Amino acid sequence: MFNKILIANRGEIACRVIRSAKKLGIATVAVYSDADAQAQHVKQADEAVYIGESPAAQSYLQVERIIQAALDTGAQAIHPGYGFLSENDQFAEACKKNNIVFIGPPVEAILAMGLKATSKALMEKAGVPLTPGYHGSNQDAEFLKQQADAIGYPVLIKASAGGGGKGMRLVERSDDFLAALASCKSEAKASFANDDVLIERYVVQPRHIEVQVFGDTHGNYVHLFERDCSVQRRHQKVLEEAPAPKMAEPKLEAMRQAAIDAARAVNYVGAGTVEFIVEQDGTAYFMEMNTRLQVEHPVTEMITGQDLVEWQLRVAYGEPLPKQQHELSINGHALEARVYAEEPEKGFLPAIGQIHYLSYPTQNAHVRVDSGIVEGDEITTYYDPMIAKLIVWGENREAALTQMHHALSQFHVDGLGNNIAFLDRLVRCESFANAHLDTGLIQREEAFLLGPQPQVSPELVVSAALTELLSRFASNKTANNPVWQAASLWRVNINARYAVKFAINGIENIVHFTAQNAGYVAEYEGQSYVVNGQLLDAHHVKIELAGRKTDYAFSLSDSGLTVYHNGQSHHFAHIQPSFNSQDNAADAGNLKAPMPGVITQVLVQPNSQVKKDDVLLTLEAMKIEYSIRAPQDGVVAAAYFQAGDQVKAGDELVEFVALEDVA
Known part of the structure; x- marks a missing residue:
C-alpha cells in the first residue's frame, strides 16, 4: 500500500480522504491557500503545503504547484477529491509524467467521457440506451x-x-x-x-438516477447499486438517497448493467458514476459519466457497508476490487442532505461571514456528518458555501426520513443564513415523503417550502423571552447592558418585574415577567402565562409552560437570540437603534451588491435610460450568476464597476435616478 498520498483538494472531501488514509496507515499531505491556512483539512493532515492565494485559479487549480508539492514531500499518489482538478486530463497526465499515481481513472477514460457528444457516441456503440x-x-x-x-x-x-x-x-x-x-x-x-x-x-418529469461503478486494473467491474438524485435546484443536487425508491427491480437491474457496460467500454479504473435521465415508467437513458468520486457517495457507503475511498486507494495501488458483485448487497435506506450557507427566503443567495455557533447532530451508526467546518470558521466567496453533508440511515425509507428530520432538528448554525429549515420542510413535504420524485419537485412544492411560514406561537415567544432573561442572570449581566434590553423593575413591596424586548420579522415585541414563587407570570399580548425555566448549559434550556416541559436549543449573539426547535430556527432580534432617516434617503438612489462577488457584465452606460426590471449588470458569487435589475423606470447616472471587478456586500454598484426625478 502507499506510504504517503497528497490530497489535491480542501474542505470536507479532503477531511474524508484523510480519514480513510489514516485507517490504512497512509500518511497524508494537504495543500492550502491563504483562505485555508487554518482549515480543518490542514490541521488533520500529517503535512501541509502552501500553494497560493485564496482564489482557486491561483491555488487549487495550479497543476505545477500541486505536482511540485507531491514531489517535495515524497507523496506516491494524489487523490483529487471532486471538483477542481478531479476530471482534468492534463492534471492526470502530469501525474503520470512525474511517476505519481493519479487516484482516478486513466487519462483516456477521462477524455472519452469528458465531452457529452463523444461519450454518447461511445455509449451508443456499447449498446447503452441514449435519449x-x-x-x-x-x-x-x-x-x-x-x-x-x-x-x-x-x-x-x-x-x-x-x-x-x-x-x-x-x-x-x-x-x-x-x-x-x-x-x-x-x-x-x-x-x-x-x-x-x-x-x-426533453423528458417531462424526469428522475435523475445514477449508478456507482468500480473497475480495477485486473479487468473486474462491479456496481454498488444506485442513488436517486432527482431533488435539484438550478440543476444542483439538494437531497440524495439510496436505493432509488419506487422503481421496478428489472428496470434497476437494466440500469446497473448498462452502467457496467459503460465503464467497460472505456476500460475504466477506479470510482465512477454513470448518470441516467429516467422516465416516470423507469425507462432510463444515459446522460453522462462522472469520472470521479461523487459528493453523494456516503449514501452508497451507508447501504453497502463499504468504504469507497478505501476502495479507490486499493485499486489505485493495483489491488483487485475488494469484493465481487455477488458479495455486495443493499442494507436499509440512506439519505444525504447538503447543508449550505445560503438564504432560501432570499432566492438562495449565498451567505458570507463567520459562523458564530455551530452544533452538529450526535453521530452514531444511523447519523453521519462529513464536514471541514467548525465553529468560528468563515464562509468566503472563494469556494463552495457548503457547511456539511448530513447522512442518515434507517432500516427502510420511512425510518430514514424520521432519522433525517431528527438529525436536522439537532443541526444548529448561527451567524449567517443557512438552509437547514428549508431541508427539514423538504424532507417533510408530501411529494418527497411519498417518493413522488422528479427534478421539478422543489418548484412544484414551492408554496410549502418557500411560502410564508406559520407565525411564531405566543408560547414560543414567551419561552424565548425567558431563555434570554435566564441567560442574562446566569452571566451576571445587569441593567446597564443595552444588548439584553431587559430592565429590572424592582419596587418596594412588589414582586420583581422584568421587561424583555426583541423584534420578530422587524416587529417589536415585549414580554413582561413578574417573579412569583419559584417561577414567573409572563404577560404577552394581553395573555398571562405561568412559566418556569432552567438553563441546562450555555446552549440548552428546559422551559415549563402550561404544564408542559420542553427542551430548546438556543444561541446568543449581539444581534439576538436564536431558538432551534423541531427542525426550524426562530430568530428574536435585539432592538437596534434607528438610523438617521436622512442617511437612508441619500442611499435610496443607489443599488448595492447583495453579497460579495465578481462583476461579470455591465449592461448599461452612464446616463442611459432603463425600464423597470431591465438587467443593469450581473454578479457572480459561489458559482451562481445574479442579475441586478432596475427597481423602476429611470436613468443610470453612473456605473461604479467594470466586468471583472471584485465587490463587497453593500458596495454601491450604480447611481440610479427614478424617471420622475429626472430634471
Whole structure:
C-alpha cells in the first residue's frame, strides 16, 4: 500500500480522504491557500503545503504547484477529491509524467467521457440506451434546427463540454430554437471554451438516477447499486438517497448493467458514476459519466457497508476490487442532505461571514456528518458555501426520513443564513415523503417550502423571552447592558418585574415577567402565562409552560437570540437603534451588491435610460450568476464597476435616478 498520498483538494472531501488514509496507515499531505491556512483539512493532515492565494485559479487549480508539492514531500499518489482538478486530463497526465499515481481513472477514460457528444457516441456503440437526439459534430445552426424539428419539441440544447447546469437551454417551440442556440453557445464558449452542443428530446418529469461503478486494473467491474438524485435546484443536487425508491427491480437491474457496460467500454479504473435521465415508467437513458468520486457517495457507503475511498486507494495501488458483485448487497435506506450557507427566503443567495455557533447532530451508526467546518470558521466567496453533508440511515425509507428530520432538528448554525429549515420542510413535504420524485419537485412544492411560514406561537415567544432573561442572570449581566434590553423593575413591596424586548420579522415585541414563587407570570399580548425555566448549559434550556416541559436549543449573539426547535430556527432580534432617516434617503438612489462577488457584465452606460426590471449588470458569487435589475423606470447616472471587478456586500454598484426625478 502507499506510504504517503497528497490530497489535491480542501474542505470536507479532503477531511474524508484523510480519514480513510489514516485507517490504512497512509500518511497524508494537504495543500492550502491563504483562505485555508487554518482549515480543518490542514490541521488533520500529517503535512501541509502552501500553494497560493485564496482564489482557486491561483491555488487549487495550479497543476505545477500541486505536482511540485507531491514531489517535495515524497507523496506516491494524489487523490483529487471532486471538483477542481478531479476530471482534468492534463492534471492526470502530469501525474503520470512525474511517476505519481493519479487516484482516478486513466487519462483516456477521462477524455472519452469528458465531452457529452463523444461519450454518447461511445455509449451508443456499447449498446447503452441514449435519449433520442443528435450528438454529432455538425454544428451548423440551420442543420441543428432541422434535427430539433425532427426530434419534436420540447428539446434540450446542451453544451457538449458542459456541467453544473451551465450551457443548457429548454426550447419548447421551433420559432425559439435559433435564439436559444445562440445563447447556449455563447454561454458554453465563455464557461468551457467550447461552444459545441448536442440536441436531445426533453423528458417531462424526469428522475435523475445514477449508478456507482468500480473497475480495477485486473479487468473486474462491479456496481454498488444506485442513488436517486432527482431533488435539484438550478440543476444542483439538494437531497440524495439510496436505493432509488419506487422503481421496478428489472428496470434497476437494466440500469446497473448498462452502467457496467459503460465503464467497460472505456476500460475504466477506479470510482465512477454513470448518470441516467429516467422516465416516470423507469425507462432510463444515459446522460453522462462522472469520472470521479461523487459528493453523494456516503449514501452508497451507508447501504453497502463499504468504504469507497478505501476502495479507490486499493485499486489505485493495483489491488483487485475488494469484493465481487455477488458479495455486495443493499442494507436499509440512506439519505444525504447538503447543508449550505445560503438564504432560501432570499432566492438562495449565498451567505458570507463567520459562523458564530455551530452544533452538529450526535453521530452514531444511523447519523453521519462529513464536514471541514467548525465553529468560528468563515464562509468566503472563494469556494463552495457548503457547511456539511448530513447522512442518515434507517432500516427502510420511512425510518430514514424520521432519522433525517431528527438529525436536522439537532443541526444548529448561527451567524449567517443557512438552509437547514428549508431541508427539514423538504424532507417533510408530501411529494418527497411519498417518493413522488422528479427534478421539478422543489418548484412544484414551492408554496410549502418557500411560502410564508406559520407565525411564531405566543408560547414560543414567551419561552424565548425567558431563555434570554435566564441567560442574562446566569452571566451576571445587569441593567446597564443595552444588548439584553431587559430592565429590572424592582419596587418596594412588589414582586420583581422584568421587561424583555426583541423584534420578530422587524416587529417589536415585549414580554413582561413578574417573579412569583419559584417561577414567573409572563404577560404577552394581553395573555398571562405561568412559566418556569432552567438553563441546562450555555446552549440548552428546559422551559415549563402550561404544564408542559420542553427542551430548546438556543444561541446568543449581539444581534439576538436564536431558538432551534423541531427542525426550524426562530430568530428574536435585539432592538437596534434607528438610523438617521436622512442617511437612508441619500442611499435610496443607489443599488448595492447583495453579497460579495465578481462583476461579470455591465449592461448599461452612464446616463442611459432603463425600464423597470431591465438587467443593469450581473454578479457572480459561489458559482451562481445574479442579475441586478432596475427597481423602476429611470436613468443610470453612473456605473461604479467594470466586468471583472471584485465587490463587497453593500458596495454601491450604480447611481440610479427614478424617471420622475429626472430634471
